[in-house]
Amino acid sequence: xxxxxxxxxxxxxxxxxxxxxxxxxxxxxxxxxxxxxxxxxxxxxxxxxxxxxxxxxxxxxxxxxxxxxxxxxxxxxxxxxxxxxxxxxxxxxxxxxxxxxxxxxxxxxxxxxxxxxxxxxxxxxxxxxxxxxxxxxxxxxxxxxxxxx
Numbered sequence: 001x002x003x004x005x006x007x008x009x010x011x012x013x014x015x016x017x018x019x020x021x022x023x024x025x026x027x028x029x030x031x032x033x034x035x036x037x038x039x040x041x042x043x044x045x046x047x048x049x050x051x052x053x054x055x056x057x058x059x060x061x062x063x064x065x066x067x068x069x070x071x072x073x074x075x076x077x078x079x080x081x082x083x084x085x086x087x088x089x090x091x092x093x094x095x096x097x098x099x100x101x102x103x104x105x106x107x108x109x110x111x112x113x114x115x116x117x118x119x120x121x122x123x124x125x126x127x128x129x130x131x132x133x134x135x136x137x138x139x140x141x142x143x144x145x146x147x148x149x
Contacts, residue, residue: 004036011037011044012040015041016044017143019142020068020094022142023092027102033128038051045064049062055073059072067097070098071099073100073101074100077102114134114136116132
């Protein structure tokens with residue numbers, strides 16, 4: 001992905017496999033494009049409003065058609081106990097699509113995602129690359145519907 005437009009396009013392409021009950025973890029260094037990818041996903045789902053980074057609010061909720069998407073950012077968590085006291089566990093259910101930035105900050109308390117996306121800076125060329133890992137049958141299905149942006 002050469003730039004922000006390519007990252008947005010990848011997020012839009014991921015919208016084809018987005019479904020209630022699924023969870024995506026976004027991993028990568030600061031500035032790798034995690035929030036941009038989530039913004040593209042929301043655009044691909046038809047959301048036209050402002051998409052904010054949940055860095056300070058920890059979660060942003062978006063209703064798109066009949067889908068409830070929760071975009072989390074756990075960067076500010078200092079330890080896994082903050083996950084326990086956050087009340088966020090209830091958001092991870094069969095009716096919601098959850099996208100989580102910095103999932104490692106919740107320790108081992110988060111269940112494995114359906115899909116993990118690692119955004120890495122690519123030293124061989126300008127830009128970043130995305131590495132996908134399906135961690136469930138739902139994640140494999142999500143990836144099988146992904147067409148190159």
